[in-house]
Amino acid sequence: MPKRPLMPSPWLEDAPEPVVTPALTGDRDVDVCIVGAGYTGLSTAIAMRDQGRDVLVLEAQRAGWGASGRNAGHLTPTIGKDIPMLRLMYRRKRVRGLLRLADVAIGHTEQLIDRFAIDCAYEPVGNIVVAVHPGQHRNLKRSAAAAARYEVPAQLLDRDALQRRGIPAHFSMGLLEPHGGILDPARYVLGLRAAAQSLGAELCEHTPVNQIRPGSPAVVRTPDGTIRARQVIVATNGYGGVLANLHRRHIVTYVQLFRTSPLTSQQLAAVGWAGREGLYTAHEMLESYRLTQDNRIIGGAKLVRHARVDQRRPDADPAVARILETAFRTRFPMLNDLAIEQHWGGQIAFGLDLLPLIGTTGDHDEIAYAIAYAGHGISLASYAGTMMADLLAGRDGAGTPLWSRHQWLIPPDPVRGAIVATLTGVFGHIDRRRDDFDWG
Secondary structure: OOOOOOOOOHHHHHOOOOOOOOOOOEEEEEEEEEEOOOHHHHHHHHHHHHOOOOEEEEOOOOOOOOHHHOOOOEEOOOOOOOHHHHHHHOOHHHHHHHHHHHHHHHHHHHHHHHHOOOOOOOEOOOEEEEEOOHHHHHHHHHHHHHHHHOOOOOEEEOHHHHHHOOOOOOOOEEEEEOOOEEOOHHHHHHHHHHHHHHOOOEEEOOOOOOEEEOOOOEEEEEOOEEEEEEEEEEOOHHHOOOHHHHHHOOEEEEEEEEEEOOOOHHHHHHHOOOOOOEEEEOOOOOEEEEEOOOOOEEEEEEEEEEOOOOOOOOOOOHHHHHHHHHHHHHHOHHHOOOOEEEEEEEEEEEOOOOOOEEEEEOOOOOEEEEEOOOOOHHHHHHOHHHHHHHHHHOOOOOOHHHHOOOOOOOOOOOHHHHHHHHHHHHHHHHHHHOOOOOOO
């Protein structure tokens, strides 16, 4: 029996291994060619097949190989940085529309899980933004007040309320987001893969795209074939390189996670955390923590590493791993004897306003894209298929506040690198002052 290839995350290692579809060979003519088989590409394939359109999905590796199979598995209504920042950047009507979109996307994701009976260990337990320092309380209170103003479901939790929920004592205040929860991201993306195929979408894995040429039809070139398509949809998030020149719209960074060994019943009792809510911190560059179905803790984020457009960094960096482990031991001191088994990472993309980038390009809008979820992509990327259908049909939908806004172009390196260094430097300085451990 051939050895299973090394997977880029433990989620993918543990997931059932589907039969890999053959790479594309030869020339094809299709209605819709989708580049990328993650949440965005597969949800779009489902939406296009629901319309009866001929769909071909191309994936450079295997479905879910990118961020969709590597993330922490928090299904949250987060859009942008936070509500106070949205209010600073946009007018009330757009802010209200963006917050409505975030909530609609949660419901749509849950509908996909239900419609296709996707076994992804989904727990609708909500998520809590937690403070680790009194300096973070003010922003949580501002976020709670803004949520109430926009009628967004959220509840401010003081230390006593957190302790009644069994949240570890190191967290001193929280903002509960009751909609959403936690899931197994790899099993979810593989469920979408099976759903798209069941509806008749064709998937070709191990088929990297070398070029997308605008035109009527648009032309997509791969190593062993050419596709002519009425519509091309780029769904590569942070893994698209320079395809369709979209690198001018977003910045790619590397983020890391870790997984512990399973907690014993005694360790679970020592932690508390009976509600199993997902946790992420109120830092400028957040940390995230959640329990898995087999009672491991997945944690990480916090630090980002930038790479040039033409550069690939290792997915995991030992120096980052040390800081993540130190943060975890600080937040969960009762688990100092719990082993951390694996570190992994991957690429995420974000625009300058931290909102997803949805739009079209080409002489006849024949190339569309949905990318750059800034690390909050499970719900919004799952809703991307509906947004693509609305956008391409020229009709308003919940996603209109995204594609109707101005998208800022990002200058090339070295200016691009300087932007990332400045942002991460400022955010890191703020976060260091609010952490009670040495980052090293």
